[in-house]
Amino acid sequence: MSTTAAPAPGASRGDLARLERHWGETPSVRSWLTTVDHKRIGRRYLVTAGLFFALAGLSALAMRTQLARPEAGMLSPEEYNQLFTMHGTTMIFLFATPMLFGFGNVLVPLMIGSRDMAFPKLNALGYWVFLFSGLFMWASLPFGAAPNNGWFAYVPLSDEQHNPGLHMDVYSLGLLFLGVATTAGSINFIVTALKLRAPGMSLNRVPLFVWAIVATGFMVIFALPALNVDNAMLFLDRRFGTHFFDPEAGGNVLLWQHLFWIFGHPDVYIIVMPALGIVSAVLPAFTRRGVVGYPLVVLAIVSISIISFGVWVHHMFATGLPQLSYSFFSAASTIITIPSGIQIFAWLATMMLGRLVLRVPLLFVIGFIVTFVLGGLTGAMFALTAFDQQVTDSYFVVAHFHYVLIGGAVFPMLAGIYFWLPKITGRMYHEGLGRWAFWLVFVGMHVTFFPMHLYGLFGMPRRVYTYRSEAGWDGWNLVSTVGSYVLALGLLLVLVGVVHAIRRGRPAPPDPWGGDTLDWSTDSPPKPYNFPVLPRVRSLHPNWDGPSRESMATGAEPDRVLADGRRTLRTSELDGRRERAVEMPEPSFQPLVLALAMLTFFTALLLAWYPVAAGAAATVAVTLAVWLWPPRRPDTEVGVSA
Amino acid sequence: MSTHPDPRARLAGGLLFWYAVLGGAIAWALHLLTGWGIDELACAAGSEAVGPVPLRTALSATVVLPALATVGALLAATLLWRRTTHVVTDGEDRPVGRSRLLALVGIWSNLLFLTIIVLGGIALLVLPPCQR
């Protein structure tokens, strides 16, 4: 285990004081509401997404309890239907993506050697919007008006005629609202990674996690509009009587499914991709070597993010479209397995050629490999139309996507939590607690979801609030329910571990694991300005590379300190050549005000207070105008020339 | 090797570079959208033809043309790979490494996309276009 300390800052005492003055934030309510610091925002993302995870998890426990026995009466069908819809919607939209955006927010600037994201105020806006849209959706549950149509909300069941009430209005408006946050966050990640990399970090030196986040950003940019168009049409159909999905007036119900899955399948990778990036980030520290086959892993990330746009119809294999058109998608769905296979074997090779240090993050990575491979294998089966038609919409598919999403996203997230806890909080976690948590989560997960493959094959459809004993599914369901409690207990232990670390943990050194990326080259937790001296990167593993580390130490070129003002360096997109220093914005109330105005807008739309909605829209416009109003300055571009 | 290509050549080189990296992806996207769109919509309209062209011929075109474009991109990527094989990276100023990385990505991804298009073509051989 490496115990290297952060390099001695190459900045003078005076520089440090000036950096502290420009970037430092004193704890206060005002600072809490106005901060634009990517680390604070990232932490909030993590905590808030964790809360939504708990809510969605408790919904799942309630459902599993109901299904423990046949014909149980604990939940009414209406309650069950709202719970499974909120479970899915929350896990996908309010937990998985925001959680990974939280990791991205904390880590991307640290890993690329920057002082913040490209658009820090937009970043703050993204968080507030995410928080408010999540509250917007969950606030409907106490009123019995929560979405109740499954997370993919197929029409015509979700239209006004078949589903009166506010349920699906909450869904469509909530997701449109949340879309603002996801889009803003994605653009921010892309631009940050393209323009704010430390000098010398050409594309072949970009950490895999950053590649993954950028690929995710691009997927969001091109996938989310389909969902937004879909939801806008649904809302118009429901509220204003348009006929996009009404077959009796020239509409088509399959249009919803096409648009939904054009978003929906890339979304699976939007969730899994950054999580795989976490795996690639965790492995080098615990195998004492870089990920084997870096170019191939990059290839996998790039090609998955592209191919994922061409597999959506495999969610519609049972809708009775021409078999030939299925086959085009079947081919893509089959081949998308290959880049995933490349990544798996790259990690395996890394472990086989490295020296394993079996700490909790690596345990979770191992759990991830076992689980994700199983999920991937069943996933490849779904690419075959004939087989898909047999098991889709059964518990087999429920088993499959929980293996993919828990295996492919939750395990890496947990690995990431243990891995970066010292960096984020400055405290070490308790190893024993972590091990217990791992084994409970791992065992609980498999006991819960493995049997679902079986009773899915045995004919149990998904989304049923109860079942008859005569169908012969009872025993398996009971096993699943027992497993779900074990899983919940394990996750509770993770929470206990985090709280324990924050309260009682040993102070963490800057680099407790001997990591290879720049985030381990600075303090734990990092100073508000991240790096006293911005690094000059000379290899793929800057923290393992003498010259890169020395570039942050004494004798550094003074133009990488940039202590007069909130400034960081801008570089070229491909080669990472230095271009100029850029000014970063100060903390501001504008993001919060803008998000509140949007919340008002969407709430007013939901409740049909249209004049209020118009007022809120005007407030949005005015806030934006003020936000972007050019400061009066002498006629020079902000910052200095490189 | 000329050390300072003129701007036109650099532009052409840049375009060739991106064709090598992304050509297969774009060709496949076109293949998928046209192939799927023509098949689903023509069959939904109950017709086995697109205008004067028989459906199967139209669909063959959506397979063959993108496949050829992908082969082209594959060749371009191979060229890029070869052009970056023996260049010594002098560390600071000429990070050929990232071009080489993208060349490798190009070769592999073009191969993947070619495979997908060819598999779609095989389906076209065995399935009647409108069979459900």
Place this chain on the structure above:
Amino acid sequence: MLGGVLALTGCAGGAPSALDPAGTGAGRVADLWWVLFWISMAVFAEVMVLLVWALVFRRRRDARVRHGQPLRFVAIAGAGIPLVILVTVYALGLRDLVALGDGPGPEATTIEVTGHRWWWEVRVPGVAGATANELHIPVGEKVRIRLRTADVLHSFWVPQLMPKTDLIAGEVRETWLQTDRAGTYRGQCAEYCGTQHAHMAFLVVAEPRREFDAWLSQLGSPAARPQTDAQRRGQEAFEQGSCAGCHTIRGTGADGRIGPDLSDVGSRWSIGAGAVSNDGGHLGGWIANSQTVKPGNFMPPQPVDAQRLPDLIAYLQSLT
């Protein structure tokens, strides 16, 4: 994993298991499944061996960092071998897709199934009557099933006979069933369709052609006449009460088209599309207030005279 295999092969405990296929379509898919299953197990075993090997032989406390990019292993194990497997599997899948598309000829028996929230209406072209949640097919023949929906999306799934086909609003879909094994096969709606999606099951009864023809002729003929006084009173109550507004009983004054045709209700396997078994107690409770039996269904509670309830039960049970 071994336990899982054992569980898969043997005892699904009377479940309508896709791995206990009785039909041509499901049989194909079950065969495909076993191929996929063994391939998956082999791949999984390979990954596990490599993982365990690394865990056993590579756990050393040794902080020295290693470099180097051996691409060949990753390329062969991660891309080359999977490519061969996947192309094979894709070809197999294509073969079975062709087989599933090889439906019945134009002269084959056709049965029309319409999905409703939350029951299945079954009709046969050219036959006057209708029944619900139960369809018969002749053994050994390919039978065309024509699928429509009256409201939202549903999915027609008989795991032991044939993979799913969705019922799409505004469209007609077709699938087919074929089995060589006489018997009853449970099916269930597989596309979420609202409150009572859980209780939307049906039965497929495969029987020899002669019995199938008998079923057809019964489907076309009037319902059984009441025999006892109680049954006669029941029929009267049915026709004069609100029942007739929604339900049909062939050969009587009841000709409502909203709910299922009840001409053969006494012989059905369940009430409420698999919600409860079909016997006097459940029937009585269903008539008087079905909302507690299958909450959210579209039949309102019926204010039937207390004396008439036993009569209605007797009458409906006599309709076989």
Place this chain on the structure above:
Amino acid sequence: MSGSMTAATGTEALTTEMPVGRSTGWWGMVMFVATEATLFACLLGSYFYLRFQYGPTWPPPGITEPTLLRPLVMTAVLLPSSLPVIWAEHGIRRGERWRLRAGLATTLVLGATFLALQASEYTEKLREFTMTTNAYGSLFYVITGFHGLHVLIGLTMISWLLAASLRGGSFGSHRHDRVRNVAIYWHFVDVVWAAILFTIYLSPRL
């Protein structure tokens, strides 16, 4: 010819990044436009999906084919409105603030004219069919209306820019990021109109 071929396929040309110094704001706007363009692509894709599933007569019976005169006039107003923006942007790069103001004002007038024409078209069309008549009506009004909303947003941006430019010290020959970004957005709004013109007004005649 062969010389330039060799040059273009040489290592140097293939591997040199042309440093153009794009700002973070430029990338942000381009990404935003990319996601907006996808939005329109989905809308127009939906149009064709519904149109080809509908059957041989399109627009549906009872609705006449859209006339071309007014949309072509609208096109003639909107597409050239990008030129003053380009001219204004080039002007401010040279520090000529008057060109920025004049160019933006011209575009503002052209854009407002476009919206006025669209409003007059709506008053006419609404007598024939509305958003709730059938799916065609829904598509027509939602797609053109959504584009009209974008024009309105673009005009708001341009007015905002114009207002800012009336004050000294907002923009200059070395400070024009915001001008460039608004210009990108406006060009996008124009280009999308061309796609809409083709989809809504020209494609039913094909």
Place this chain on the structure above:
Amino acid sequence: MNRGLRAPLALLLTLPSLLAAPGCARTDPPPPPQVRNGQPARGAELIARYGCGSCHTIPGIDRAEGLVGPPLTRFGARSYVAGELVNNADNLQRWITDPQAVEPGTAMPNLGVSPLDAQDIAAYLHTLE
């Protein structure tokens, strides 16, 4: 670290058998009792089988939430059956077997419950204190 692994590994190895167990576990109902004291457990099963729950709300029976007849909550503490018979085992059994005979015109149908079954059902209902 080895020690840390052992227990979970054991857990992992027992996992498959845990998973394999429930598939085959389908028990048949016990043979009808010969003893002539009502058997509440069997009674509960019979209540579900005869569909009593479609009309009555009965604690302890799945999906017995009927609102057609009176709720049978705390039935064991009630005084009368059908408003006319004293609530004891024999009367309850009589009522369940043939309600129309006890009170002609009642909405409760004769479900053909055998006296033996009725005895067990009554036994269950009397456990509801």
